[in-house]
Amino acid sequence: MIEIPDFVPAIPELFILSMACIVLIADLYISDERRVITYLLSLATLVIAALLTINLHDTETVYTFSGTFIKDPMSDVLKLFVYLVSAVVFIYARGYLIERNLFKGEFYTLGLFGVLGMMIMISAHNFLSIYLGLELLSLSLYAMVALQRDSIHASEAAMKYFVLGAIASGLLLYGMSLLFGVTGTLDIKEFADALASKNLTGASQNGISQNGISQNIVLILGTVMVISGMAFKLGAVPFHMWVPDIYHGAPTAVTLYISSAPKIAAFAMIMRLLVDGLGGLHAQWQDILILMAILSMGIGNIIAIAQANIKRMLAYSTISHVGFIMLGILSGSKVGYSAAMFYAIVYAIMSAGGFGMVLLMSRAGFEADKLDDFKGLNERSSWYAFMMLILMFSMAGVPPTIGFYAKLSVIQSVVKADLVWLAVVAVIFSIIGAFYYLRIIKLMYFDKAEENAQITSTPDMRFILSLNSLAVLALGIFPANLMAICNAAISSLVLI
């Protein structure tokens, strides 16, 4: 007899999927003048999905669809932040898209499908669902980058993103297939059990009996491949080359989308794959992550100094922040995981604000993506200069903004894992990084304005952007609540 799976835990996913289809079809019948309906419908979708997720929230961990789907407190929290950040992105993007004739239903439909992809990654409990969620997200992103199809830069960026993304997917899949070959299962829990009990199929019985799983060459290669694929998608050094080009080439509204919510999903993917699945090999992947974290922080922070384009600068800043997120994960403790989770969420919020500022400054025919475009912002609008000041302080990790607590908690967890030298390296690099964030503040407050055009944008964007920046400050003053949420989510995680 066929068992009907339990659909209740996946209601938010099902809702987003159906709404994405409805938005897609509804958009066909909406004239260009009333395109705002699509926009409102997408926002409503996110809001209702958030309500559904809150309603279904439970401290229990639930599996469904033959164990390919997991719903635990961590997934609920991460999904809520994905909705939040995506909604903010949709709001910021509207004015920019209208000015560039890109305000079409596809941006929002693809955006919703991207959100669905992130949710699937967050709730994945099987290598297959992780991979497919990632593909759903990536495919939506490739298309969104290319949406401005008459722009050479956007097309080039989309092509690069697509080709490199496909290679990364290949690496990830190849790694997963090797891991499957070793254990004979794709289910994350069964996989972790197999590792723990060393009950591996043929491939490696020799290896095991002699040296334990750490010497199993297939297992190690599979892990390395999986990590490479993930690092590619995250943009960690040495797989970072695509990040600046794509951030620069894509329309700023899309860059905003790529740089924010997907980082939360990427964190979830690392948690599911490395911590849940490959937790037994922690000692092995810790070394790889340490190396990648140091390189990411170093190269990200140092090369960012040389950038004259703020989108490229923020791209390198992303790379360095990814390094910090990795610090939390490699420490291998629940404190570290919750610090990394905190960092990922905070980064998504900061990044939304940062690119939101670039969007705010831009107008038809003017991208505002040069550092010089921020010169003398204080004269033109002291309020937004102040908002940017908060965001830059936060990215640099200056107290009392939230960025400071994010960095602090990650570094603390590294210290607790007896990697004091690594903590020192991280601190040094974040001090180096502070230079280029502070340079923007200098440009805004101490240089003469070259541009004097009025800053125009939609009122909803101005309101939300101010709220976004103030939230960065407010959360910095009262970080305990968010920290407690992250701690609670991580502590209920079922680890083996």
Next chain:
Amino acid sequence: MGIDVIIFYFFAAVLVFAAGMVVTVRNPVFAALFLVLAFFTSAAIWMLLEAEFLALTLILVYVGAVMVLFLFVVMMLDINLAVLKEGFARYLPAGIVVALLLIAQLAVIVGPEQFGLDKIASPAMHGTEYSNTKELGRVLYTEYLYPFEIASAILLVAIIAAIALTLRKRRVRDLMPPEKQVAVQRKDRVRLVKMESEKKKA
């Protein structure tokens, strides 16, 4: 040696040959046709593994549809091979070294030492009653329902992306609406211009 072994080696040899020709042959149309041959022979090998559904779908989808469209494009495009092959000889040594390294690594990692028949037994052969199609369908719609549905969402996104990136609205035809034509007045169309008579140059 049973007849199935002979069949296997025959198809395997053809497959390797065809795959090699895909990358080495000069004419892109020939390359595409060799790819068709490669698909066809791998379908035959799948057939030997009792995976008749996969084998026939491979032919139906890849040979019958994807490669046809591929050939369509390759034949229409006038691909300049000289440009594409430029630097082929220059990069060949590096390419060979990398390829050999990869092969050596793969041989160590997924070779018979790790995945040999003594490590992982070959799957049991099924009787004539066994239907690969039915089994696949059962698993896809029960155990792997979730991934299967996500895959459909991915394909939907691919369709949206393809259409959004390529569909251009047709140029509106420059027809005059009849009601406007009827309502035209003389003053809308005729403009009398007073001009000084031009002086002829000598």
Next chain:
Amino acid sequence: MVELLEQSLSWLPGNAVILTVIIVKILVIVLPLMGAVAYLTLAERKVIGYIQVRIGPNRVGPRGLLQPIADAVKLLMKETILPSNANRFLFLLGPVLALAPALAAWAVIPFDEGWVLADVNAGLLYILAMTSMGVYGVIIAGWASNSKYAFLGALRSAAQIVSYEIAMGFAIVGVLLAGGSLNIGEIVTAQQGSFIHWFWLPLLPLFFIYFISGVAETNRAPFDVAEGESEIVAGFHVEYSAMTFSVFFLAEYANMILVAMLAALMFLGGWLSPFEGIPGLETLFSWVPGIVWLLAKCAFFCFLYLWFRATFPRYRYDQIMRLGWKVFIPITIVWLMVVGGLVVAEAGPWFD
């Protein structure tokens, strides 16, 4: 009969016996098929002739019955011309690739209960796969001829066949749902009862779509844009002459008969008698062997082909594409849902 053959060959080694039996079976299918193709061409000329109120060929043999043989002899004797700038190998491979799948598909066609060369599980899928390969003959021929008209014909044909294959595939999925099997023999058995039980009724839209797509797949009028003699001379086979041309001809007609045969098997109960379940008539006609019914149904569909050709003007290319993508595919998808619902509800008299 098969046993008899096997006994008389018992002095051969085991594999050789199997091989001989298979070859004999293939000959038993292919030779009559070739004969049917030959006389289908005659039927075509006769039928179209009568529709146009003229007589058609009537000089060679009694009532023109030897006309196909005369045609065949003529084509055999003519010179095979190889265009000077054509790709020789592919130019000759084209017709072969057109004919081989057209014949290979017949392997799984049952002519009566158990009268089948290969009784495989995934018979329908096999037929779909084989017929989908037929397009390569056309494409390769068009490209290798090194001629504009041939190339245009090949491109038109490729786009058309790929488009209609989807609708056709969906129609066949409907049959699969209704019959609960991919084996054609089992699909026919599932239609047992009376002519009301045949699948043409619950699958009516799919039945029409299947046959129309079949006409399009075989590049027959009114979908014959690949040949389009008034537009692109003769399309993909404009450069072919003599035997190479006649091989294309054979392939086209073999495919036509195949589509007709499949329509009869999948929607009109195959070899089942139309009088089944009707008291009186059933016993009256019980002596008729099943293959006769099957061939009669097949002949009906073949006649439809000719009727279409004599009646309809050729479609314009974009209209063909619109019909395939915007009409047929949506209808098939909707009807698949309906069939699925009927099967789940076990709606009688077909699915109970």
